[in-house]
Amino acid sequence: MIPPSLYIAAAIALASFGAGWQIQAWRWKAAESAQIEQAKAALVAEQKRSQEASKAYQEQLAKVRTKTRVIVNEVNREIEKPIYRDATCAIPDNGRMLLDSAIDTANGSR
Numbered sequence: 001m002i003p004p005s006l007y008i009a010a011a012i013a014l015a016s017f018g019a020g021w022q023i024q025a026w027r028w029k030a031a032e033s034a035q036i037e038q039a040k041a042a043l044v045a046e047q048k049r050s051q052e053a054s055k056a057y058q059e060q061l062a063k064v065r066t067k068t069r070v071i072v073n074e075v076n077r078e079i080e081k082p083i084y085r086d087a088t089c090a091i092p093d094n095g096r097m098l099l100d101s102a103i104d105t106a107n108g109s110r
Helices: 004-079 093-108
Strands: none
């Protein structure tokens, strides 16, 4: 027969093991909760930084858009003037024949 003290020792060992297991589970859960809180704080900080960057970008973009309108108006006035035409820039006959043959070849291969 097994002595009762052995049963008591086994019960104490089993209770100690269960308590240790539960305490370790609490530690893991606490560590996991701390990591989750850190991740949330990092996410909030990143969102705040992103919002600030977006706000700064939108403010800069509003300034650039105003300047762009002025530049476009000036460019439209210059395009109306034919000052960029170069009358001396002509394709030689050999170049024109080469270009025409390339076009004919491309059209004929379809």
